[in-house]
Amino acid sequence: MTRPRHDMSEVTRVRLAADEREAFAAAAKRLGESRSNLLRRAVREIIGRPADLLEKELAGLDEAVYQLRAVGRNLNQITRAMHLGELKEGQLNAALLEELKQTVEQLANRTDELVEKSRLRRVFR
Numbered sequence: 410m411t412r413p414r415h416d417m418s419e420v421t422r423v424r425l426a427a428d429e430r431e432a433f434a435a436a437a438k439r440l441g442e443s444r445s446n447l448l449r450r451a452v453r454e455i456i457g458r459p460a461d462l463l464e465k466e467l468a469g470l471d472e473a474v475y476q477l478r479a480v481g482r483n484l485n486q487i488t489r490a491m492h493l494g495e496l497k498e499g500q501l502n503a504a505l506l507e508e509l510k511q512t513v514e515q516l517a518n519r520t521d522e523l524v525e526k527s528r529l530r531r532v533f534r
Contacts, residue, residue, distance in 0.1 A: 473520045480513055
């Protein structure tokens with residue numbers, strides 16, 4: 410997610426009080442990000458650019474996408490089997506379908522949570 414240095418067109422200086430600078434440095438360390446990246450994220454949020462996820466959030470999002478794809482493959486296999494007549498209506502277990510529905514809902518909730526967490530991140534605590 411980090412932009413190559415040559416894409417940065419201008420350096421902007423920011424004045425901070427000593428306590429603000431220390432709190433900002435501590436927040437950057439806690440989040441495992443550079444202060445420059447955090448400031449760019451703040452600016453992007455203010456000007457309405459898309460969310461810029463942290464590495465931890467990207468890893469969580471990648472896992473959710475992987476799981477969602479696996480669920481999609483299973484649904485495609487079930488649908489294909491039904492269309493080919495290999496799976497009869499009575500063979501489809503209602504409990505299995507409910508479990509599948511819950512899994513999809515959990516993945517959707519986790520994805521929404523990661524995106525919302527990035528959008529509402531408060532780095533200046």
